[in-house]
Amino acid sequence: MREGISMKLCTFSVATPLGPLVRTGVVTDMGVIDAAAARSAFLERSLPMAAAARVGEAQVPADMLALIGSGPQTMEWLKEAVEAAVASGRETAMKGMRMVHALADVHLLAPVPRPAGIANFSVWPAHSADAAKRGVTLTAASADAAVKPYWKGNPDSVVGPGTTLEVPPYADTIDVECEFGCVVGLGGRDLDRPGAERAIAGYTILNDVSARAVQLVEMKSGRGPSKGKDFDTGNAMGPWIVTPDELGDPKALTMSLVVNGEVLSTCPTSGMVWDFPEMLSYLSIGQTVPPGQVISAGCYAGGSARECGRVMRPGDRVELRISGIGSLNSTIGTRQPGRHIPVPDAS
Numbered sequence: 404m405r406e407g408i409s410m411k412l413c414t415f416s417v418a419t420p421l422g423p424l425v426r427t428g429v430v431t432d433m434g435v436i437d438a439a440a441a442r443s444a445f446l447e448r449s450l451p452m453a454a455a456a457r458v459g460e461a462q463v464p465a466d467m468l469a470l471i472g473s474g475p476q477t478m479e480w481l482k483e484a485v486e487a488a489v490a491s492g493r494e495t496a497m498k499g500m501r502m503v504h505a506l507a508d509v510h511l512l513a514p515v516p517r518p519a520g521i522a523n524f525s526v527w528p529a530h531s532a533d534a535a536k537r538g539v540t541l542t543a544a545s546a547d548a549a550v551k552p553y554w555k556g557n558p559d560s561v562v563g564p565g566t567t568l569e570v571p572p573y574a575d576t577i578d579v580e581c582e583f584g585c586v587v588g589l590g591g592r593d594l595d596r597p598g599a600e601r602a603i604a605g606y607t608i609l610n611d612v613s614a615r616a617v618q619l620v621e622m623k624s625g626r627g628p629s630k631g632k633d634f635d636t637g638n639a640m641g642p643w644i645v646t647p648d649e650l651g652d653p654k655a656l657t658m659s660l661v662v663n664g665e666v667l668s669t670c671p672t673s674g675m676v677w678d679f680p681e682m683l684s685y686l687s688i689g690q691t692v693p694p695g696q697v698i699s700a701g702c703y704a705g706g707s708a709r710e711c712g713r714v715m716r717p718g719d720r721v722e723l724r725i726s727g728i729g730s731l732n733s734t735i736g737t738r739q740p741g742r743h744i745p746v747p748d749a750s
Contacts, residue, residue, distance in 0.1 A: 437500075439465040514640060518696065521561075523611065551677060560634065573746070577612050582706070582723075584609040585604075588694055630744060660708070663719055
């Protein structure tokens with residue numbers, strides 16, 4: 404990828420007279436640069452305006468799945484356009500269409516609003532040990548494990564930064580988990596390690612929200628969690644995707660869980676037993692992994708409010724931090740009306 408501008412890829416909506424317009428963008432010091440509009444503005448140098456608009460949208464799509472699934476050449480076109488936009492200071496393109504927005508003027512959505520899938524691994528042995536203390540027996544990850552278990556999250560429950568996380572009707576409260584994740588770009592099947600590294604479009608922050616009382620009962624069945632982690636607003640993601648060239652070494656970062664401004668825990672990513680290429684390579688065995696697949700490394704030891712002895716209450720402000728990426732902010736909501744699940748004693 405070109406030297407120069409590194410990229411934080413986002414999906415955002417901006418108000419228009421016809422309602423919210425959803426676009427892909429690049430977060431820079433200048434503001435949020437509309438990806439497709441920037442490419443069209445760049446092409447206006449050599450093409451008529453109407454042609455530049457058509458070609459620009461084709462080269463750099465306004466949909467995140469299409470963008471990251473289009474391969475390295477599209478990323479080169481996007482970076483070239485963003486560099487030109489920053490250098491020129493120009494804020495409009497295509498008959499006055501706004502190309503640059505102040506971050507405060509847009510609404511950030513989940514960077515991949517509807518992922519192709521979510522695979523949740525657990526690469527932190529100490530987190531498994533904490534679960535065992537609570538009566539849930541999980542085999543801790545080990546570096547030489549041939550089998551790398553994961554469970555599948557609900558891609559339809561994904562929400563973005565700044566969202567109020569609803570408590571499902573069968574829970575008194577919800578727990579939060581600070582997780583590090585990657586987003587697949589080109590994807591593929593039976594990927595070796597180099598192929599998996601090339602397939603990763605970037606990295607983001609995930610909040611794997613959990614209804615613990617139900618989850619504990621479910622896990623004792625010998626199966627993975629279901630309604631304990633499967634409800635509306637149960638997966639928060641964001642605030643953007645940081646491309647590999649900007650992030651640097653994924654195992655040289657620091658993760659933090661912050662509630663109401665208080666830092667409850669921190670953890671270095673160097674403690675991950677498996678890295679993301681290992682996880683993606685395993686996921687792709689006998690399976691075509693599509694663009695927009697999300698892989699989570701799971702919750703680090705102390706990365707959940709429960710592990711820190713904190714019960715989340717309505718109105719609590721949750722901030723998940725990962726150095727090199729930023730912060731994913733959410734607010735705990737109230738219990739929603741609906742059907743109740745009679746939860747037996749998990750002990």
